[in-house]
Every structure is written in C-alpha cells, then in structure tokens.
Amino acid sequence: MTALELTEPVAITERGVYDIPEETYHRDPVPGGSLSCSGAKLLLPPSCPAKYAYARTQPPPATDAMEFGSAAHHEVLGTGWPYVVCDFAENYRTKEAQEWAAETRAAGNPAAAQGQGEDRRDGGGDPRPPHRPAAAAR
Numbered sequence: 045m046t047a048l049e050l051t052e053p054v055a056i057t058e059r060g061v062y063d064i065p066e067e068t069y070h071r072d073p074v075p076g077g078s079l080s081c082s083g084a085k086l087l088l089p090p091s092c093p094a095k096y097a098y099a100r101t102q103p104p105p106a107t108d109a110m111e112f113g114s115a116a117h118h119e120v121l122g123t124g125w126p127y128v129v130c131d132f133a134e135n136y137r138t139k140e141a142q143e144w145a146a147e148t149r150a151a152g153n154p155a156a157a158q159g160q161g162e163d164r165r166d167g168g169g170d171p172r173p174p175h176r177p178a179a180a181a182r
Contacts, residue, residue, distance in 0.1 A: 066124045108136070111154040127154040134159030 056062060056073045064073065072078055077100060086096035115127040128148050133141035135157045148155040 106149070106154070111156065114154045115156045125154055127156050129156045130158055133157055 118124040136142050145155040
C-alpha cells in the first residue's frame with residue numbers, strides 16, 4: 045500500500061495510509077472522529093467511556109512534557125511543529141523565562157528551555173530507563 049501525501053486540510057473517508065501534516069493529524073480529519081491508542085485506553089478499565097467522551101471534547105492543555113515530546117519528534121524525525129529554544133535560561137524557574145515561555149506558547153509555538161533534554165541531544169545520557177538484569181534461572 046502506498047501513502048497518499050496530503051498538503052491541504054481534508055476529510056479522510058477511506059481506509060488507507062496517509063502522509064498528512066501534523067496539524068491535520070492532531071485535528072483528526074476523520075468525520076465523526078477516529079480512535080487513537082490513547083483513546084482506546086480510556087475505553088478500558090479502570091477508565092470508562094464517559095472519560096473517553098470527555099477527553100474528545102476537552103483536550104488537555106499542553107504540558108512541558110508534551111512540548112518536549114514535540115521538540116524531540118522534530119529533532120529525531122525532522123518533521124512536525126517547529127519549537128523555539130529559550131537561549132537565556134536553562135529552565136523555567138525565573139519569572140523572565142516563564143514570561144518568555146508564555147509569550148512563545150501564546151504565539152502557537154512549543155517552547156523548550158535551553159537545558160531540557162541536553163543529555164539526550166548531545167549523546168551524554170541514555171534516554172532509556174536503567175537496565176535491570178533478569179533474575180538468574182534456578
């Protein structure tokens with residue numbers, strides 16, 4: 045199956061593999077909505093269908109972790125929403141950095157503090173959790 049490249053907003057009504065811009069993907073171009081992995085988890089216990097319905101109409105606000113994920117996606121895959129790096133602060137602890145982040149987000153751009161994820165970008169750290177050896181066979 046070949047992927048169809050879509051460059052304009054469109055309604056997807058046929059099954060298939062589509063190469064669509066990230067903004068279109070997050071807007072869910074399927075009439076009536078589609079089921080994502082995150083949505084499926086909300087349908088299963090200990091969650092419930094009411095939580096799924098609520099999440100579809102009330103998306104969560106962006107968090108620092110979500111913005112970092114968008115920035116990582118952009119760095120690794122070379123696609124996705126561009127992000128802006130704060131060049132004067134390692135984190136958002138100062139009022140100046142918090143104001144900068146708020147202004148950047150209000151302009152519709154994910155914000156990243158200079159020190160976020162540095163160990164992963166420069167190869168100095170391992171992004172995987174620490175390895176735990178399997179228990180010895182008896």
